[in-house]
Amino acid sequence: MSFRSLVTAAVAGALLFAGNAYAQDKTKVRFTLDWKYQGLHAFVFWAKDKGYFDAEGLDVAIDQGTGSSATVTRIVSGTYDAGFGDVNAIIQLAGTKPGEQPKMVYMIYNKAPFALITKASSPIKTIKDVVGKKLGTPAGGAAGQLFPALAKANGFDAASVPVVNMAPNLQEQMLLTDQVDFSAIFTVTSYINLFGMKVDPDKDIRWFYYSDLGLDLYSNGIMVSQKMLKENPKAVKGLVKALNRALIDVAAKPDEAIALMMKVEPLMNADLEKKRLLYAIKTHFVSAETDEIGIGAIKPERMAKAIGTLVETYKLPNTPTVADIFDSSFLPPKSERVLKSAM
Template sequence: MLARVSAALLGVALFAGTACAQETTIKFTLGWKTQGSDAAFFYAKDNGFFKEEGLNVVIDQGEGSGATVTRIMSGAYDAGFGDVNAIIQNASTKPQDAPVMVYMIWNQPPFAIVTKKTSGINTIKDFEGRTLGGAQGTPTTRLLPVFASKNKLEGEKIKISNMAPNLQEPMLIKGDIDAALVFNITSYFNLVLNRQDPDKDYKWFSFGDYGLDLYSNGMMVSRKLLASNPKAVAGLVRAVNKAVIAIAKDQNAGMKAAVNYDNLINAEVEKRRLQFSFDKLIVSPEMKEIGVGDVKDDRMARAIGIIVEGYQLARAPAPSEIFSREFLPPRAERELVYTAN
């Protein structure tokens, strides 16, 4: 009798061990501190989407959307939310180490120049002879020469004042600079938090409207994970896709998950940020045509060319080195309908 009980217990233990072994842990880094625009990742976790795919996804805050790439390349993280343009930069010199984007989320670029409506800057030509505040190393600042060249501006007449990112809006508000080189989804809400009205009192010039038709942030994975566990990558993409589709219809549910992850966030502001991400960065004619998560190869090739020029890269990576649609769910499952609520 004792032998049969022992055997049964051993069987249960072996089964439990097998079940645990089947669950894959993925270390995932966000692009920055907790924000409403990250809600899909929290929603997927809270609603068991990752667990359904046999995944234990551990989500950590980030240090910048470019830093997502270096965090993954270091081996500290398996996947994350970050800037595809940082992948392009690294893939140019370290193609074997750079991560691969597997689910494009921000179909439109957030790179923009913001100025007060009272500044007298009404067209991009008016940037000549003005001082723009830029954070050194950020894509918006680095790509300004390309922006100027493509729009036939006299770049030498545009002065750049280098500053920390957190000083850009305060100095713009005070009038110490004429305009700031920013990420719109960050700067817009920095202005809100500084009791400004970014729609009524500020003018925005998006790089995407002036010849720099770039892709931006999405979900990327390490080459190691791609090679060792493609099943986990496919599951990760399916889970996040389901979450993105869900919160497009119900932002309150997305924000509930975000607050569950970090109850110190300003839920009212972050809900607006989540909706801003859909309005300005996710929903576009291209996204409606090809579905959320995918890209157009010809546009990606042009975007790579812009980054190669702007960063003076020695080699232009092929689009297939930067983005893989191998793990995307069928087009019908990536039909995103956004309703602000």
């Protein structure tokens, strides 16, 4: 082999070694979404596609979810390190098995997207009319998990309502075909799904929003395992920084965000998913509160009230503190978390 060939081989070997070393130096993070791929998940894939995870030294694998409450179970089992899921499920676990619960580090749904829906022709005209009627909900769905709290807040027993579980993608269909009388849903999922089924969600469906019926709760955000918190806080901080940066970008560039999601899931309806993304941002992600404290943050007194509500409703043996549920220490500065409700 000539001298030049030896030098070329040596350089190539060094570059390959450096590339492998760089890949090995990255922290692997197994991340679960709350649901099947949707337009509102664009911020997670944006962080990956734009190199925001790479910039923080993270190698993030993203999987679909089966329900926002199920995100907690997936993380506790050790299958996932972090995910997008429901803070109320964290509270319930912390109230029964303190210390095992994941911790939320970035709030996204400032206003919880929980509602009951029924057909406009239904005899269910007030919340108490659901007594004795069949409720449809996926087993891991947060709205269904929180139905007992809603019932208590409105003076009736959740046990008086029979529950029918179904796959998430059958929820609206089973309502429309009268297999259930009403459904406990995520607004951002069902509102757009109904459009896709040629149903006008504003005219053909009656809505009962949890936030209007005594449950002023937070909902989905980014949560991480206790193990990740203790063993790699740097990775937690990097994950939050990357996702916050991506969320701000996606809100400013929804068309580009949906184009990215179409690469992830080509069977999506781009127009409907853009509607879903914008609906989620305007209706649930931003509010007067996020204008004040920045997206990602919470008000401790509001969270404490939510904890008290769930402890009383579910008769939890322990009352978690706000610090048991949410850790604000990983949040970027407020100036980097501005997403205005007037957008």
